[in-house]
Amino acid sequence: MMAERRLSSLGESPLEVEVGPRLLRVKMVLLGGSGVGKSSLALRFCKDEFKASTPTVGCAYLTQVVCLHDSTLRFEIWDTAGEEKYHSVTPLYYRGAHAALVVYDISKKESFMRAQLWLKELEKQYIPGETVVVLVGNKADLSDTRQVPLQVGYRLAESKGLLFIETSAKSGEQVSELLMTIAHRVKQSSSEVRGLIEWPEAECVGVLQGERSSLLGACCSVGS
Amino acid sequence: MSQKSERRGIHVDQSELLCKKGCGYYGNAAWQGLCSKCWREEYQRARQKQIQEDWALAEKLQREEEAAYASIQGAQSQPSLTPFSKFEEKKTNEKTRKVTTVKKFFSPSSRTAPKKESHEGKAPSPSITRQSSIETDRVSRDFVDFLKNLQKPGREIHKQCRAFIENMANKKDLGADELSECVQDFYQNMSDRLMTHFKGSTERVERVMDQVEKYIMTRLYKNVFCPETTDDEKKDLATQHRIRALHWVTIQMLCVPVDEEIPEVSDNVVKAITDVIEMDSKRVPRDKLACITRCSKHIFNAIKITKNEPASADDFLPTLIYIVLKANPPRLQSNIQYITRFCNPSRLMTGEDGYYFTNLCCAVAFIEKLDAQSLNLSAEDFERYMSGQASPRKQEPEVWPQEDAGAGRSPGLTQVYQSLDLLTGLGARQDRVLEGARSLESDLISWQESVEREVQEILEKYPLEIRTPASAIDSDNVENDRLPPPLQPQVFAG
Numbered sequence: 228m229m230a231e232r233r234l235s236s237l238g239e240s241p242l243e244v245e246v247g248p249r250l251l252r253v254k255m256v257l258l259g260g261s262g263v264g265k266s267s268l269a270l271r272f273c274k275d276e277f278k279a280s281t282p283t284v285g286c287a288y289l290t291q292v293v294c295l296h297d298s299t300l301r302f303e304i305w306d307t308a309g310e311e312k313y314h315s316v317t318p319l320y321y322r323g324a325h326a327a328l329v330v331y332d333i334s335k336k337e338s339f340m341r342a343q344l345w346l347k348e349l350e351k352q353y354i355p356g357e358t359v360v361v362l363v364g365n366k367a368d369l370s371d372t373r374q375v376p377l378q379v380g381y382r383l384a385e386s387k388g389l390l391f392i393e394t395s396a397k398s399g400e401q402v403s404e405l406l407m408t409i410a411h412r413v414k415q416s417s418s419e420v421r422g423l424i425e426w427p428e429a430e431c432v433g434v435l436q437g438e439r440s441s442l443l444g445a446c447c448s449v450g451s
Numbered sequence: 452m453s454q455k456s457e458r459r460g461i462h463v464d465q466s467e468l469l470c471k472k473g474c475g476y477y478g479n480a481a482w483q484g485l486c487s488k489c490w491r492e493e494y495q496r497a498r499q500k501q502i503q504e505d506w507a508l509a510e511k512l513q514r515e516e517e518a519a520y521a522s523i524q525g526a527q528s529q530p531s532l533t534p535f536s537k538f539e540e541k542k543t544n545e546k547t548r549k550v551t552t553v554k555k556f557f558s559p560s561s562r563t564a565p566k567k568e569s570h571e572g573k574a575p576s577p578s579i580t581r582q583s584s585i586e587t588d589r590v591s592r593d594f595v596d597f598l599k600n601l602q603k604p605g606r607e608i609h610k611q612c613r614a615f616i617e618n619m620a621n622k623k624d625l626g627a628d629e630l631s632e633c634v635q636d637f638y639q640n641m642s643d644r645l646m647t648h649f650k651g652s653t654e655r656v657e658r659v660m661d662q663v664e665k666y667i668m669t670r671l672y673k674n675v676f677c678p679e680t681t682d683d684e685k686k687d688l689a690t691q692h693r694i695r696a697l698h699w700v701t702i703q704m705l706c707v708p709v710d711e712e713i714p715e716v717s718d719n720v721v722k723a724i725t726d727v728i729e730m731d732s733k734r735v736p737r738d739k740l741a742c743i744t745r746c747s748k749h750i751f752n753a754i755k756i757t758k759n760e761p762a763s764a765d766d767f768l769p770t771l772i773y774i775v776l777k778a779n780p781p782r783l784q785s786n787i788q789y790i791t792r793f794c795n796p797s798r799l800m801t802g803e804d805g806y807y808f809t810n811l812c813c814a815v816a817f818i819e820k821l822d823a824q825s826l827n828l829s830a831e832d833f834e835r836y837m838s839g840q841a842s843p844r845k846q847e848p849e850v851w852p853q854e855d856a857g858a859g860r861s862p863g864l865t866q867v868y869q870s871l872d873l874l875t876g877l878g879a880r881q882d883r884v885l886e887g888a889r890s891l892e893s894d895l896i897s898w899q900e901s902v903e904r905e906v907q908e909i910l911e912k913y914p915l916e917i918r919t920p921a922s923a924i925d926s927d928n929v930e931n932d933r934l935p936p937p938l939q940p941q942v943f944a945g
Contacts, residue, residue, distance in 0.1 A: 266763030
């Protein structure tokens with residue numbers, strides 16, 4: 228009795244825990260050759276600017292909170308080294324990922340070839356449906372020097388049953404849309420397959436407490 | 452007793468409400484009539500006693516075990532019938548592997564006393580052992596302190612942990628994977644229970660789980676880190692040799708975006724190296740992870756200062772590889788395996804610590820597979836560097852053309868000349884130092900002489916004469932009567 232009372236008086240009120248929306252922890256991995264703009268894309272996801280003027284020390288690991296109407300997703304964005312020599316060690320990164328973004332540069336044909344390699348690699352590791360895989364054609368602002376037609380990317384994605392989008396990390400075009408799409412997809416697959424059940428409501432309080440004040444501000448402005 | 456009276460209590464005396472220790476604060480029935488502060492002290496004392504008793508028991512058990520073991524060794528008759536046969540196996544195993552286990556002699560754990568704690572008098576280096584047992588004690592105390600805040604469930608958690616550790620002590624001979632499974636199962640069960648207890652407050656569950664992990668792993672560390680049943684140690688040595696063989700790899704070859712000429716950058720590089728080396732000294736998986744994270748943060752700083760923009764993974768991974776090559780962290784594979792086996796899994800797959808840990812794993816995997824192509828070298832050059840026939844150390848572009856032109860100056864020779872120059876310079880400087888020392892010496896001697904001379908002169912000028920001491924004031928002071936009479940005490944009425 229005493230213990231019970233002490234517990235509830237300790238720390239935050241239990242109300243906060245129960246009322247808070249369902250919060251899922253989403254691991255999202257960025258794949259793709261070097262120079263296709265993975266890091267810029269990651270920065271775009273987290274801040275609404277192309278080059279961070281804030282004193283971010285690194286953009287290899289970033290987080291962003293996305294609010295859907297009935298749950299909140301905390302994205303952990305894992306950037307990977309794109310150079311070909313690191314290709315063989317990359318599977319370590321996408322172990323247990325909920326979403327994987329395969330990024331290519333629409334103005335460089337070879338980056339699209341690399342993307343196809345990545346997709347093949349991913350297929351070996353994953354049962355479709357468990358990980359949300361998105362093919363992303365980045366640098367859409369360079370459409371003047373485009374080497375990979377929109378249709379080609381679209382057809383590739385369609386043939387493999389993936390999501391497809393063209394974005395521009397530079398202008399920010401379609402970036403929030405991409406994140407929201409992934410959020411919905413991940414949410415959906417988490418309720419269908421066991422996907423996210425491994426982290427049931429994980430980290431719920433950690434975020435609510437730590438980032439409570441900034442939670443609303445950090446949320447994507449794009450309505451769900 | 453006061454508890455009883457209070458329970459019944461309609462009429463409670465004021466004194467009964469106060470802490471029984473008489474510290475002036477109010478007491479509480481739940482704390483046996485003590486105030487919270489006194490109760491905590493009391494409780495801690497009891498806990499401490501309990502821990503000591505446990506220790507005594509553990510030591511006793513160990514002595515018994517050792518005695519039994521010694522008798523078996525003496526008899527050597529039927530080792531297969533005793534539960535200690537495995538020890539025997541390990542012994543022989545150890546003998547055959549003596550060559551590769553040199554470093555074991557430097558580790559505090561002693562093969563002859565495989566009990567989880569207390570190797571007093573047995574271990575080769577008592578100071579280290581004592582230190583580690585002090586650490587164990589400190590961790591236990593911290594754990595108990597932490598659990599005290601949780602009251603009843605805290606006691607339950609402590610009981611479970613102790614039971615688990617005792618249980619694990621009997622399972623020493625299991626393979627590393629089974630041990631890992633046991634620990635992971637325990638984590639899972641514990642966090643499930645906590646989850647129901649805290650009604651789904653994940654943050655609090657994690658806080659408790661962190662403490663549980665710390666307590667358990669500090670105690671299990673010796674038995675489950677780099678266990679005999681695995682080839683972790685062999686892998687450690689292989690990696691160590693590999694990294695040593697790659698000593699010639701330069702920043703340029705790995706395309707590391709770090710300029711060590713900038714003092715601030717090289718400072719961060721040194722810190723990163725220190726952190727990744729420090730990982731080996733930690734016992735708790737989470738502390739090891741924290742070392743990796745600190746190391747990574749320093750790397751990010753170094754890149755940030757060099758490039759003046761936030762580091763991406765393309766910058767980070769090569770730099771981490773470079774740091775690992777420079778640091779050659781001790782028992783790298785064992786540490787990675789240990790973390791993988793015994794860390795709370797949610798920390799490895801996700802989260803910032805998880806990300807950096809994954810990068811470290813990638814770096815190690817890359818170093819193992821590293822070849823000429825990944826360093827942008829020709830296969831022949833790579834072979835030559837690996838075999839030590841050539842060294843690219845001083846590969847400054849202005850040196851190589853000289854060699855091509857037949858100037859006959861290989862980078863090695865240049866370095867030799869440089870070293871010679873340096874040595875000559877050093878020689879000259881040493882001469883100067885010696886000269887200075889000599890002049891200082893003569894200065895000192897002459898100074899001493901001059902002081903002596905002066906003292907002598909003064910002594911001669913003012914010869915010492917002993918005068919008779921001045922006479923006492925009272926005895927034959929002629930002017931005594933001129934002094935006023937001493938004050939007399941006076942009595943006043945009232």
